[in-house]
Amino acid sequence: MKNILFYSPDLSFCASVLMYFEKKYAVTTTNDFHQIEKYLKTSDFDMLILDSQPNEKIENLIKNIEPLPIIMTYVFTRNILSLESHLRSYVNAILYKPFDFDEMSGKIDILMTN
Numbered sequence: 354m355k356n357i358l359f360y361s362p363d364l365s366f367c368a369s370v371l372m373y374f375e376k377k378y379a380v381t382t383t384n385d386f387h388q389i390e391k392y393l394k395t396s397d398f399d400m401l402i403l404d405s406q407p408n409e410k411i412e413n414l415i416k417n418i419e420p421l422p423i424i425m426t427y428v429f430t431r432n433i434l435s436l437e438s439h440l441r442s443y444v445n446a447i448l449y450k451p452f453d454f455d456e457m458s459g460k461i462d463i464l465m466t467n
Contacts, residue, residue, distance in 0.1 A: 354379045355465050358392050361404035370402075373454045378461070386410065393418055399465060402426065402457075407436040415443040422464040424457070426450060 356379045359370050367382035374380050381392060386405075393401070400422045405411055407427065415423060423444040427433075437447070446460045 355399040356381070356397060357400045357402060357461070358383070358389065358396075358398045359402045359404070360384070360386065360389050362386070363404065366404060370454075374458070374461075377458075386414075389414060390418065400424070400461065402461075406430075407433050407440050412436065412440060412443075415440065422467075424448065424460055424464070426452065426457070 354377075357374065359367060359380055359382045361367050361370070361382070362384050364384045367384055371380050371382050381396070381398070383389065383392060389401075389403075392398070398421060401418070402424045403411060403415075404426045407425070411425075424446045425440065425444050426448045427450060429449040441447070445464050448457060448460065
């Protein structure tokens with residue numbers, strides 16, 4: 354079973370993702386941003402999903418981790434366009450909220466088979 358690390362500051366969203374994908378993937382969730390790198394160093398994950406507005410912390414994290422498929426989710430705003438354009442070279446997909454879980458599942462399936 355493929356392993357996914359999911360980060361969101363919203364604990365309820367973490368629980369929703371965990372319940373939705375529990376039969377298809379092994380999902381580890383965290384709402385503590387500082388734990389992401391620790392999880393990635395101590396376990397073998399096949400994908401990272403970040404539920405967070407783009408910012409410098411996210412950019413630094415993405416640039417400094419081992420290569421693996423990354424999906425980002427967040428609410429689109431025009432003021433993050435320049436940062437988003439930098440992140441696009443490091444992430445495999447961006448899903449703007451609101452999205453449905455079937456859309457996310459489709460992206461995960463595609464990235465996991467490539």
